[in-house]
Amino acid sequence: MAFTIEFHAANSSTRAPFSRLECAMLPFCDRRVTVARNDIAPVWTRSFPITKEPTTLGQHLKKKRFLAGIRQREAAVKLGVSARTLSLWECDRIYPSWASQPVLIAYLGYDPFTNPTLGSPKGNESSCVAFFSPDASLTLGQKIKQHRLKLRKSRKQLAAELGISQKTLWGWETDRWQPTTRGQKQIAKFLSA
Numbered sequence: 001m002a003f004t005i006e007f008h009a010a011n012s013s014t015r016a017p018f019s020r021l022e023c024a025m026l027p028f029c030d031r032r033v034t035v036a037r038n039d040i041a042p043v044w045t046r047s048f049p050i051t052k053e054p055t056t057l058g059q060h061l062k063k064k065r066f067l068a069g070i071r072q073r074e075a076a077v078k079l080g081v082s083a084r085t086l087s088l089w090e091c092d093r094i095y096p097s098w099a100s101q102p103v104l105i106a107y108l109g110y111d112p113f114t115n116p117t118l119g120s121p122k123g124n125e126s127s128c129v130a131f132f133s134p135d136a137s138l139t140l141g142q143k144i145k146q147h148r149l150k151l152r153k154s155r156k157q158l159a160a161e162l163g164i165s166q167k168t169l170w171g172w173e174t175d176r177w178q179p180t181t182r183g184q185k186q187i188a189k190f191l192s193a
Contacts, residue, residue: 058092060112061104065090079103098152140187141175147191148173162186 054060065075076086080103088094096104105111138146148158159169164183171177172187179187 054112056092057095057104057112058090060108061086062090064108075107079107098154139175140178141173143191144169144187145173158190162190 050063050066051059054063061075065072068075070078072086072090073083076083079086079100081100085094089096101113105113148155151158153161155166155169155173159166162169162183163186168177168183172179172183
């Protein structure tokens with residue numbers, strides 16, 4: 001337990017008062033005792049409720065920050081983003097880009113992006129942010145999308161690799177269109193790689 005005592009002299013100089021000349025003031029001391037209390041959370045963290053079982057990425061980030069007892073500005077510096085960006089992430093107003101995800105995984109100490117419930121309709125995230133559950137039966141479009149997300153490729157990058165338009169790839173991933181025999185060969189090659 002850290003324990004410090006400080007003394008500050010309030011008035012140790014002589015000065016002339018209004019009525020009498022050359023009147024000396026007595027020195028006064030202010031005493032301050034500082035004791036570190038590690039067992040109690042800071043006041044600012046006690047006023048905001050945090051969920052015990054986070055379901056969105058924002059809740060994961062906020063829980064980690066509150067358990068660490070740091071302010072949003074400090075957490076933003078650790079993540080290499082602005083405080084406004086972190087605030088928007090914690091409120092689930094925007095979703096982090098692919099480039100920010102490795103930093104977030106290192107900060108949290110685990111990968112929240114593999115949680116299949118992150119993209120559920122109850123959450124604020126879009127349906128394409130989380131990887132699909134490995135035990136669920138997947139359609140061809142879901143397999144394409146899952147493999148693309150695991151490789152951390154954008155739809156534009158994969159479409160360029162396959163030599164097709166982004167709209168065609170989107171149609172395949174959403175199961176609105178089925179690939180032709182040529183497209184099926186490209187997809188089989190992509191999924192086996």
